[in-house]
Amino acid sequence: MRTLLVARRELAGYLDLPIAYVVLPSFLVLAGTWFFVLNPFFANGQATLRPFFELVPFLFTFFVPAITMRLFAEERRSGTLEVLLTWPLRDWEVVTGKFLGALGLLATATLLTLPFAATVAAMGPLDWGPVVGGYLGLLLLGSAYVSLGLLASVWTSNQIVAFIVAFLICFAFYVVGRALPMVPQALAGPLEALSFELRFDRVARGVVDSRDVVFFVSVVAVALGLAAETLRARRWR
Amino acid sequence: MKARRREAFETFLAAGLLLLAAVLANLVAARWPARADLTAEGRFTLAPETRALLDTPEADVEVRAYLPENVAAPYGTVVRAVRDRLEEYRAASGGRLRIVWRDPTDPALDAAGRAALAAEAKGYGIREADLQVMQADRRVRQRVLMGVVFLYRDRQAATPPIEDPDRIEYALTRALRDVLRGPRRQPVIGVTRGHGEPDLLAGPLSEVLGASGTLRDVEIDGRPLPNDVDVLVVLSPTRPFSARERYVVDQFLMQGRALILLQDHRQQSTVFPDVLVPQVSGLEPLLAHYGVKIDADATILDREHSLPVPFGRDAGGRPMTVHHPLFASTDAIDRAHPVTRGLPSLVLPMAAPIEVAAGPLEVTPLVRTSAGARARRNVRSLDPQPLIEGKDAGAEQPGPFTVVVAASGELASAWADPQVAVPPPPSRGEGPPAADEPLVRRSQGEVRLVVATAGLRMLGLDRNALLLFQNAVDWALIDTDLVGIRARRATDPPLDAVEPGLRKVAKFGNILGPPALVIAFGLVRGWRRRRTR
Numbered sequence: 001m002r003t004l005l006v007a008r009r010e011l012a013g014y015l016d017l018p019i020a021y022v023v024l025p026s027f028l029v030l031a032g033t034w035f036f037v038l039n040p041f042f043a044n045g046q047a048t049l050r051p052f053f054e055l056v057p058f059l060f061t062f063f064v065p066a067i068t069m070r071l072f073a074e075e076r077r078s079g080t081l082e083v084l085l086t087w088p089l090r091d092w093e094v095v096t097g098k099f100l101g102a103l104g105l106l107a108t109a110t111l112l113t114l115p116f117a118a119t120v121a122a123m124g125p126l127d128w129g130p131v132v133g134g135y136l137g138l139l140l141l142g143s144a145y146v147s148l149g150l151l152a153s154v155w156t157s158n159q160i161v162a163f164i165v166a167f168l169i170c171f172a173f174y175v176v177g178r179a180l181p182m183v184p185q186a187l188a189g190p191l192e193a194l195s196f197e198l199r200f201d202r203v204a205r206g207v208v209d210s211r212d213v214v215f216f217v218s219v220v221a222v223a224l225g226l227a228a229e230t231l232r233a234r235r236w237r
Numbered sequence: 238m239k240a241r242r243r244e245a246f247e248t249f250l251a252a253g254l255l256l257l258a259a260v261l262a263n264l265v266a267a268r269w270p271a272r273a274d275l276t277a278e279g280r281f282t283l284a285p286e287t288r289a290l291l292d293t294p295e296a297d298v299e300v301r302a303y304l305p306e307n308v309a310a311p312y313g314t315v316v317r318a319v320r321d322r323l324e325e326y327r328a329a330s331g332g333r334l335r336i337v338w339r340d341p342t343d344p345a346l347d348a349a350g351r352a353a354l355a356a357e358a359k360g361y362g363i364r365e366a367d368l369q370v371m372q373a374d375r376r377v378r379q380r381v382l383m384g385v386v387f388l389y390r391d392r393q394a395a396t397p398p399i400e401d402p403d404r405i406e407y408a409l410t411r412a413l414r415d416v417l418r419g420p421r422r423q424p425v426i427g428v429t430r431g432h433g434e435p436d437l438l439a440g441p442l443s444e445v446l447g448a449s450g451t452l453r454d455v456e457i458d459g460r461p462l463p464n465d466v467d468v469l470v471v472l473s474p475t476r477p478f479s480a481r482e483r484y485v486v487d488q489f490l491m492q493g494r495a496l497i498l499l500q501d502h503r504q505q506s507t508v509f510p511d512v513l514v515p516q517v518s519g520l521e522p523l524l525a526h527y528g529v530k531i532d533a534d535a536t537i538l539d540r541e542h543s544l545p546v547p548f549g550r551d552a553g554g555r556p557m558t559v560h561h562p563l564f565a566s567t568d569a570i571d572r573a574h575p576v577t578r579g580l581p582s583l584v585l586p587m588a589a590p591i592e593v594a595a596g597p598l599e600v601t602p603l604v605r606t607s608a609g610a611r612a613r614r615n616v617r618s619l620d621p622q623p624l625i626e627g628k629d630a631g632a633e634q635p636g637p638f639t640v641v642v643a644a645s646g647e648l649a650s651a652w653a654d655p656q657v658a659v660p661p662p663p664s665r666g667e668g669p670p671a672a673d674e675p676l677v678r679r680s681q682g683e684v685r686l687v688v689a690t691a692g693l694r695m696l697g698l699d700r701n702a703l704l705l706f707q708n709a710v711d712w713a714l715i716d717t718d719l720v721g722i723r724a725r726r727a728t729d730p731p732l733d734a735v736e737p738g739l740r741k742v743a744k745f746g747n748i749l750g751p752p753a754l755v756i757a758f759g760l761v762r763g764w765r766r767r768r769t770r
Binding site for chain 2: 047120129210211217221
């Protein structure tokens with residue numbers, strides 16, 4: 001319950017800031033322009049959202065750090081983190097609440113692209129299975145990115161540093177799948193297992209595999225756990 | 238100080254335990270995976286055909302999977318997908334499938350062990366896959382044993398090398414079916430040569446068609462066709478068959494055999510690529526006798542449903558892509574027929590209309606153009622602009638047109654009438670003509686035909702056309718029980734026809750609508766906050 005209160009406060013905080021009205025529309029315009037103009041959907045003439053789901057994980061690598069950079073860094077910079085930590089809340093409740101708040105904003109942005117799917121469905125026989133899989137995959141991938149961005153934000157009081165660190169982490173997990181042909185064979189297996197993109201692609205085909213779900217959930221758990229422990233460490237430092 | 242150290246220890250311990258728990262959770266998930274296939278047709282779930290086969294063994298089936306664990310990326314994904322699929326087969330077999338995993342790249346194997354394993358796999362008919370990998374910043378070829386053999390009683394059947402994740406189920410189920418079905422003569426697919434056809438046996442299509450039977454070159458020179466050929470494939474000849482060659486094809490069919498003709502009726506000039514020259518197979522008169530009339534002078538164009546293809550260069554020398562009316566696309570497909578089952582769409586480059594006449598064969602139109610397609614006579618230029626602008630459109634014939642048909646039944650020879658003279662066999666040297674075989678006037682069994690008025694060009698452009706080609710071979714060989722699995726590799730379905738105005742609304746509505754909604758929400762929220770202050 002207290003976690004949800006923090007999440008609500010965080011989400012409301014986002015919606016009160018101009019950044020939400022820059023980042024969200026930018027994301028939507030980019031996704032829409034890619035899918036309908038640059039891709040281009042009508043010229044390809046196929047009833048599928050696959051090109052959209054190919055782009056969004058890449059967009060998330062910029063977009064999510066822009067959301068998460070202020071989660072803790074801003075509170076530390078302005079000194080409100082100390083106030084927050086005096087609340088009757090456990091560290092994990094603060095971390096989880098902030099995570100859910102940021103995820104709420106990301107989920108809102110993602111759901112605002114649902115008209116794309118409705119448009120395709122109105123113009124051809126769209127298979128909704130891969131669409132549901134794609135959105136579920138975006139939620140899982142977005143959760144993992146948000147948790148990593150939050151971790152980066154806990155580590156620093158500078159929002160720009162938090163953004164860059166989060167971007168580098170997210171980007172590394174994103175491109176690792178593409179770098180596989182260039183790495184030694186012995187490393188290929190472990191790196192492939194860490195590839196967000198390959199796992200997301202599987203879910204976005206319309207196949208929800210417990211291994212992929214557990215992977216994303218465990219990334220979130222580890223990142224949030226480390227963030228909570230970092231907060232705890234601030235107390236004894 | 239002591240308390241701080243303890244706190245630090247607890248923090249690191251907690252972080253370590255968390256990581257350990259995450260690793261364990263992933264290992265457990267990998268050991269007992271579960272998955273849900275959300276696709277409408279269960280594309281990634283075992284097909285009913287596979288499940289039915291897995292119910293039939295009366296004894297255990299041993300599966301030996303030669304799958305390299307240390308294979309270069311990105312082929313590791315394929316290996317894992319094969320593993321997962323085989324596990325699904327095992328689960329669905331109710332314990333009748335026993336899998337033995339063999340790793341040709343196992344580091345524990347010494348050179349002798351590796352050689353023994355390779356010999357064992359090759360003994361089962363497993364072949365090496367050709368992979369392209371990066372080594373020291375260079376692209377190199379790597380050959381790795383990668384296949385599965387099914388052993389049942391005293392029989393065995395191996396898959397071809399599995400490199401494409403979309404082909405896994407088809408390859409496995411085909412091998413399983415072959416091993417369960419028992420000894421059976423391998424059908425022979427004759428591929429005609431001698432009239433400018435592509436060399437199918439040397440190209441990538443050989444792998445595609447090789448799954449259905451043994452491929453064999455058949456020289457068309459007027460002599461009777463070999464007796465062991467079950468289906469004759471004629472793909473885009475550039476020099477027409479002579480009357481004598483038509484006769485030998487007719488007599489081949491009279492044995493109750495099958496013919497597949499995929500013919501391009503317009504060819505690009507080798508000197509001036511924008512100039513189109515007519516091209517016929519020479520088999521058109523024969524097909525017309527059977528009730529399949531090809532209007533080879535007419536070329537189909539579709540201004541609304543067409544494929545973007547490279548054509549010409551812009552002012553900066555960059556290649557241009559245009560929606561070319563001569564590359565019509567269609568989704569008017571008979572999806573119930575085995576030849577076209579599950580195909581969502583097809584591209585028909587420069588196709589010619591087919592007219593079906595009443596005759597002895599039961600002819601099924603399989604693919605039609607859209608109603609908006611037009612047929613134009615004597616198209617001689619590839620330049621799309623006059624066609625887009627509709628110059629001389631008044632002379633065009635309105636569609637829709639049939640472009641692919643399948644026909645079957647018993648029929649009379651085109652030379653059944655004693656008044657029609659049989660073209661003499663070719664002479665050899667200066668002696669008299671070679672002795673001819675007796676004329677067969679009526680087919681001895683069912684004849685099967687598949688005719689498409691787009692050929693090699695269509696196969697090169699459209700993955701669905703390859704599926705059609707493979708299905709046609711299987712249908713001609715009366716071997717269609719796995720066609721449904723193959724159809725799962727088809728492309729996404731095409732969009733319906735949309736008015737240009739509606740397209741614009743959809744495009745800009747989607748690009749600008751949701752962001753406008755967000756900004757409007759922000760303005761309202763800001764205004765309400767200011768009011769409450």
